[in-house]
Amino acid sequence: MKRKMEVVQTLLDALPYIKKFHNEKVVIKYGGSAQTSEELKQKFAQDIVLLHTVGMKPIIVHGGGKSITSLLSDLGVDTKFVDGQRVTTKEVMRIAEMVLSGEINNEIVSILNAYGTKAIGISGKDGDFLKAIPKDFDNFGYTGTITDINPEIVNNIIDDGFVPVIAPIATSSKLGHPGFNINADLAASKIAVALKARKILFLTDTQGVLDKDMNLITNLDIKKTQELKKDGTISGGMVPKVDACIEALRGGVKKAHIIDGRVEHSMLLEILTSSGIGTCIEL
Numbered sequence: 001m002k003r004k005m006e007v008v009q010t011l012l013d014a015l016p017y018i019k020k021f022h023n024e025k026v027v028i029k030y031g032g033s034a035q036t037s038e039e040l041k042q043k044f045a046q047d048i049v050l051l052h053t054v055g056m057k058p059i060i061v062h063g064g065g066k067s068i069t070s071l072l073s074d075l076g077v078d079t080k081f082v083d084g085q086r087v088t089t090k091e092v093m094r095i096a097e098m099v100l101s102g103e104i105n106n107e108i109v110s111i112l113n114a115y116g117t118k119a120i121g122i123s124g125k126d127g128d129f130l131k132a133i134p135k136d137f138d139n140f141g142y143t144g145t146i147t148d149i150n151p152e153i154v155n156n157i158i159d160d161g162f163v164p165v166i167a168p169i170a171t172s173s174k175l176g177h178p179g180f181n182i183n184a185d186l187a188a189s190k191i192a193v194a195l196k197a198r199k200i201l202f203l204t205d206t207q208g209v210l211d212k213d214m215n216l217i218t219n220l221d222i223k224k225t226q227e228l229k230k231d232g233t234i235s236g237g238m239v240p241k242v243d244a245c246i247e248a249l250r251g252g253v254k255k256a257h258i259i260d261g262r263v264e265h266s267m268l269l270e271i272l273t274s275s276g277i278g279t280c281i282e283l
Contacts, residue, residue: 014272021271022055024198025158027253029188029244030108031063032205036263041111044203046265049117050161056271057158059193060165063184068096085135088142088181096181098121100167104191108165120157124168124177125129125228127153130187132170132180144170149194166191187256189244193251200248201270202241203261209234209242218282221248245281256281 010213027050030206034040051058063087068119072079072095076230080087088096112119124146168187172178185202193201207216209225210232220228225242228234234242238258245256259266259278269277 003127013274017272018054020026021198021210023145024193025055025059025195026271027056027059027061027188027192027195027200027248028049029061029063029185029200029202029265030047030261031065031184033116034203034266035062035064036066037262040264043116043264044261044267045111045115048112049115049267050268051271052117052163059154059158059195059197060108060163060189061184061188062100062104063106063168063186064096067104067265068092068099071095071099080101082139085140085143085183086181087140090142090178093178093181095140097167097169097179104195105165105167112163112165117163118161119163119165121154121165121167122157124170124182124187129153129166130168130170130182130191131173132182133172134180142178142180144169144172144182146182146190149190151194154195183188183240185240186247189248189251192248192253197248197253199255199257199261199271200245200253201257201267202223202244202245203266204258205239205260205262206238207260208258208277209238209281218276218277220279221282222249222281225281244280248279249283254282280283 019129034044048058069079077091078261079092101123109119129150130146131148132146135143135145154164168182168184168271170182172179208215222236239259248256257270257278266277
């Protein structure tokens with residue numbers, strides 16, 4: 001009986017958050033270990049199904065850098081990075097699109113469908129959802145910067161009761177262009193703004209933003225985040241993630257979260273509990 005009462009209490013604790021975020025859009029950038037561990041894939045799917053079932057509108061934007069690098073290596077195609085971003089040649093672009101749209105996107109959709117929620121996968125090319133221009137063609141090739149987002153296609157998917165799963169590939173205005181490889185963090189941020197999402201979550205392979213003693217910082221605002229970047233507390237791969245958070249917040253998203261995707265059900269712990277699990281950044 002005690003165990004049953006604990007279950008009931010957990011549900012009651014989650015109820016205010018279920019009511020608060022009912023019918024709200026939540027963008028989830030899905031990557032890191034959560035995307036490569038078979039067990040964590042299943043937990044992720046369960047979390048999405050639960051959020052969708054209680055009335056939230058999850059929107060998944062996924063990366064796939066490790067899988068792209070792995071296939072490029074298998075095929076003997078050289079790849080290099082500048083300032084943490086992949087240099088995308090035409091050959092790399094073809095392989096990146098094949099991995100992101102043809103492999104990873106399809107797998108996520110299949111897992112979600114298997115767990116009982118309806119999902120539809122798209123890339124930014126579908127319906128001209130994402131349009132981009134070169135970030136810096138001489139240095140980065142077909143790595144792009146998003147210029148336009150047409151939210152209609154994703155809003156239609158959501159209105160029809162499906163969970164959209166988005167591969168960060170963008171189209172070009174030029175006929176016959178191979179398209180652009182887009183950084184998934186930045187794509188998620190811009191998509192969250194365009195779709196007027198309430199929240200954005202970034203699943204990472206760390207607890208969240210850490211201080212210089214490697215302790216988790218649970219709450220930040222934009223000003224403090226900028227200070228931590230300036231003094232070097234936030235560095236390396238965390239910089240583009242907090243930049244994406246800041247861009248989303250300045251675009252109207254209420255809260256941005258950086259959470260540990262290696263923890264089972266981390267999304268539910270962050271969204272449906274008062275204590276949370278990662279770093280929450282607000283205006």
